[in-house]
Amino acid sequence: MKYISTARRILLLGCLGLIGFSTQAQTAATYPNKPIKIVVPFAAGGSTDALARLLAQKLTSAWGQTVIVENKPGAGATLGADYVAKAPADGYTLLMGAAHHTIAQNVYKTLPYHFGRDLAPVSIMALIPNVIVINDKVPAKNIQELIALAKKEPGKLNYGSAGAGTAHHLIGAMFNLQAGVDIVHIPYKGSSPAVADLVSGQVQIMFDTVSSALPQIKAGKTRALAVTTKTRSSALPEVPTLNETVLPGFDVGTWFGILAPAATPPDIVEKLSHEIIRIVKTPEMQKQLLDMGSEPIGSTSSEMKVQITKELDEFSALTKQIKLTVD
Numbered sequence: 001m002k003y004i005s006t007a008r009r010i011l012l013l014g015c016l017g018l019i020g021f022s023t024q025a026q027t028a029a030t031y032p033n034k035p036i037k038i039v040v041p042f043a044a045g046g047s048t049d050a051l052a053r054l055l056a057q058k059l060t061s062a063w064g065q066t067v068i069v070e071n072k073p074g075a076g077a078t079l080g081a082d083y084v085a086k087a088p089a090d091g092y093t094l095l096m097g098a099a100h101h102t103i104a105q106n107v108y109k110t111l112p113y114h115f116g117r118d119l120a121p122v123s124i125m126a127l128i129p130n131v132i133v134i135n136d137k138v139p140a141k142n143i144q145e146l147i148a149l150a151k152k153e154p155g156k157l158n159y160g161s162a163g164a165g166t167a168h169h170l171i172g173a174m175f176n177l178q179a180g181v182d183i184v185h186i187p188y189k190g191s192s193p194a195v196a197d198l199v200s201g202q203v204q205i206m207f208d209t210v211s212s213a214l215p216q217i218k219a220g221k222t223r224a225l226a227v228t229t230k231t232r233s234s235a236l237p238e239v240p241t242l243n244e245t246v247l248p249g250f251d252v253g254t255w256f257g258i259l260a261p262a263a264t265p266p267d268i269v270e271k272l273s274h275e276i277i278r279i280v281k282t283p284e285m286q287k288q289l290l291d292m293g294s295e296p297i298g299s300t301s302s303e304m305k306v307q308i309t310k311e312l313d314e315f316s317a318l319t320k321q322i323k324l325t326v327d
Contacts, residue, residue: 031091037067037070038056038094039069040069041081042190043073043189047128048256049096051256054285055067062275076162077100077101078108078113084119086261089262091269093261094258095259098256099253102311103165104166120269122273122304123276124255124307125296126257126289126296129254131207132225133206133208135205136222143226143245159183160197162189170324172207192212195208195213207228209254209293210233225239226240257304270301280297
């Protein structure tokens with residue numbers, strides 16, 4: 001009797017497993033059947049927002065379901081990430097994440113989530129080089145002159161960022177350390193308001209993404225001095241890199257990609273990933289991304305996971321070296 005009871009239990013568990021697998025498969029097969037929300041953890045108008053809205057438009061056209069963008073700025077992009085980490089794990093609430101999040105995981109003393117555990121990587125959409133841009137009134141024609149000016153008047157120049165603990169912030173801190181200067185950090189709730197104050201002269205410098213900085217550079221309202229990635233940006237081919245001018249080996253850019261709550265069914269994650277890769281690889285999307293100053297990527301979910309794990313380790317060591325923490 002004990003054997004029969006055990007066998008029945010095993011059979012029952014097996015049936016329940018098949019039912020669970022069938023439900024998950026059906027969910028993936030019919031996904032999406034209602035609107036999807038992409039949460040942007042920054043204010044409207046910056047690089048993250050622009051990429052999210054472009055992807056939302058493409059997904060809406062591809063799937064026939066409305067994909068909306070909702071901005072949830074604050075706390076160096078961590079408020080939006082926390083919101084998505086705690087959202088229902090059904091594929092209908094997604095995060096447009098960025099390298100900012102792997103940095104924030106290491107610089108914030110406490111976070112209500114863990115970026116490497118509580119969010120499932122879907123696909124890295126694009127990589128955007130950062131560029132050092134200055135207000136037109138700053139008397140520096142190139143990066144060498146900016147460093148000389150900063151050394152002459154330590155603490156007088158300042159730089160704006162998309163928030164404390166973001167890539168803009170960290171790149172500025174790295175620049176200070178390696179160039180031996182003291183440029184004061186001014187955090188904002190997103191790139192767009194920081195750019196507005198850069199143009200008006202409230203801040204003098206930004207280590208902004210190329211896509212966010214490009215319109216003001218083209219309009220002559222700001223000047224681009226150097227790119228922070230190892231190679232030049234395809235959108236600003238005439239602008240030298242820090243690596244080739246004053247800081248050999250300097251190589252930092254900002255990736256942007258989609259993540260879902262950690263418990264999202266793997267089939268839905270893969271369906272999302274495959275569709276984003278397909279969209280990114282189309283000639284039309286490639287051109288649009290390049291025109292925005294972005295380098296198209298379209299990674300798999302597993303490739304994105306490897307990138308996140310690598311950055312979490314690297315930025316942990318770096319933030320300890322420069323003693324960067326955020327309350």
